[in-house]
Amino acid sequence: MERLWISGAVSMSLVVLSLLPVTACSQERTVMDSEELQEFAARYTAAWSSLDAARVASFFAEGGSLKINDGDPSVGRQAIAAAAQEFMTAFPNMVLKVDSLRVEGGTVEYHWTFSGTNTGPGGSGKAVRFSGYEEWTIGTDGLVAESKGHFDEAEYRRQLESGVGGS
Numbered sequence: 001m002e003r004l005w006i007s008g009a010v011s012m013s014l015v016v017l018s019l020l021p022v023t024a025c026s027q028e029r030t031v032m033d034s035e036e037l038q039e040f041a042a043r044y045t046a047a048w049s050s051l052d053a054a055r056v057a058s059f060f061a062e063g064g065s066l067k068i069n070d071g072d073p074s075v076g077r078q079a080i081a082a083a084a085q086e087f088m089t090a091f092p093n094m095v096l097k098v099d100s101l102r103v104e105g106g107t108v109e110y111h112w113t114f115s116g117t118n119t120g121p122g123g124s125g126k127a128v129r130f131s132g133y134e135e136w137t138i139g140t141d142g143l144v145a146e147s148k149g150h151f152d153e154a155e156y157r158r159q160l161e162s163g164v165g166g167s
Contacts (some may be wrong), residue, residue, distance in 0.1 A: 032138065034103075039159035040142075041098050041110055051088045057081040061143045066150040090123060091116030099131065108136040114153075118160055126166070128159040 021043040032040070047055040050166075060066065066080045069071040073119035074083040087094060094116030115129040132151025139145035159166070 032142065034066050037101060037103070037108065041101055042091045044110070045098045045112065048084070049094065051092070051094070053081040053085040053088055056084040059144055060147070061139045061141055064139070064145050064147070064148065065146045066144075069151065069153055087114075090118055090120040091128070092120055093117055105135065108138065110134045110136055116125065124160050126160055126163040128156065129164045130156050130159065 021155075044056070044059050046125055048058060054077075057080040060080050063076060064080065065073040065075045066083055068083065074080045094114065097113045097115075099111040099113055103110065109132040111131070113129065113131045115127070117127045118124045130151055134150070135148040136144050137146040140156060
């Protein structure tokens with residue numbers, strides 16, 4: 001089982017794994033080396049922070065999906081853009097930061113930290129800062145075929161009511 005942790009503090013010269021095989025449903029393989037994967041994650045992160053939902057969706061395959069916690073998956077770029085737009089509207093100053101990447105077998109874990117103030121329509125006006133990760137399956141086209149997002153929803157809701165440091 002191959003494992004790779006990449007973080008902002010890790011020099012790419014220290015990365016031992018040079019090639020990452022990523023499987024797709026068709027049994028074909030796309031090969032993305034660690035530098036390409038790091039660049040992909042950096043561009044994806046920048047897309048979220050740009051507040052351009054269509055830009056976020058462009059990282060997904062045409063029929064790709066994004067599932068957030070136990071919600072229904074958003075399937076297709078239009079639905080993915082709509083899901084991203086919900087966060088962007090609620091948090092017009094949102095910033096996403098990549099924390100690390102973990103590669104195991106054919107899955108990439110993209111770990112992130114989200115921060116912003118809920119000043120969108122009907123917002124609480126409270127600042128939030130929470131971390132989570134997405135489990136990516138990369139398709140043969142080099143785009144995300146499936147993303148399963150995870151974060152502590154109870155902590156997120158608590159911060160919406162009380163703010164980052166509130167209790």
